[in-house]
Amino acid sequence: MTRSMSLGILVLAVAACGTAAAKEGVSDSTGGDAAPRPTTASTAIATESSARLLAFGTRVDASIDNGFTSRTDKAGQTVTAAVRSDVKDARGNVVIPSGSTVTLTIETLDPGNDQIRPEGRLALVVNSVSVNGRSYPVAAELSPVRHQLVGRGVTKDEVARVGAGTAIGAVAGQVIGKSTKATVIGGATGAVVGTAVAAHYAYRDVVVSAGTPITFTLSRALSIASK
Numbered sequence: 470m471t472r473s474m475s476l477g478i479l480v481l482a483v484a485a486c487g488t489a490a491a492k493e494g495v496s497d498s499t500g501g502d503a504a505p506r507p508t509t510a511s512t513a514i515a516t517e518s519s520a521r522l523l524a525f526g527t528r529v530d531a532s533i534d535n536g537f538t539s540r541t542d543k544a545g546q547t548v549t550a551a552v553r554s555d556v557k558d559a560r561g562n563v564v565i566p567s568g569s570t571v572t573l574t575i576e577t578l579d580p581g582n583d584q585i586r587p588e589g590r591l592a593l594v595v596n597s598v599s600v601n602g603r604s605y606p607v608a609a610e611l612s613p614v615r616h617q618l619v620g621r622g623v624t625k626d627e628v629a630r631v632g633a634g635t636a637i638g639a640v641a642g643q644v645i646g647k648s649t650k651a652t653v654i655g656g657a658t659g660a661v662v663g664t665a666v667a668a669h670y671a672y673r674d675v676v677v678s679a680g681t682p683i684t685f686t687l688s689r690a691l692s693i694a695s696k
Contacts, residue, residue: 576594621674
């Protein structure tokens with residue numbers, strides 16, 4: 470009787486060990502097949518490493534692609550420029566490669582004259598920069614753009630002013646001198662006055678040539694995806 474009980478206990482112990490081993494095998498198999506899930510922290514690090522940041526105050530130098538003038542161009546038109554040299558972040562990584570395209574808008578473009586605004590008016594706004602085929606909006610302060618003033622010469626309006634001055638001078642000469650000679654002198658004097666008036670009102674166009682250097686400074690940090 471005692472021997473039979475001992476054999477029974479031994480059989481039960483062996484069965485229990487087999488069940489535990491089977492469970493452990495299943496657990497190991499499941500753990501080996503399951504791929505580790507990325508944590509939120511690791512995802513954030515991967516996102517940060519895929520983008521490069523240019524800090525507030527970073528300067529960007531570029532050159533105007535195509536020239537424009539107040540004679541033929543107007544406010545609202547788009548102007549492009551090419552970045553002149555690589556723009557790097559604090560770690561020395563290239564964020565904006567040389568040759569990248571900067572897009573600007575003409576905000577103000579008016580000719581000048583002695584009567585209203587001798588130097589004319591010119592204002593550009595930086596809109597975006599294109600890097601590796603992707604466009605990024607830019608907030609920046611643009612330094613004054615170098616330009617020149619070019620006279621238009623005598624236009625129809627100026628001719629009309631000279632003619633009006635001649636006619637007025639001739640009438641005045643006839644009234645004062647009451648002779649043909651006085652009329653001629655008055656007309657010549659009026660022409661001189663009319664020419665002076667025309668010159669005073671004559672427009673001088675604001676001209677920005679192709680290749681003109683421009684510089685803008687970021688007024689907000691700019692994040693650009695790395696390759």
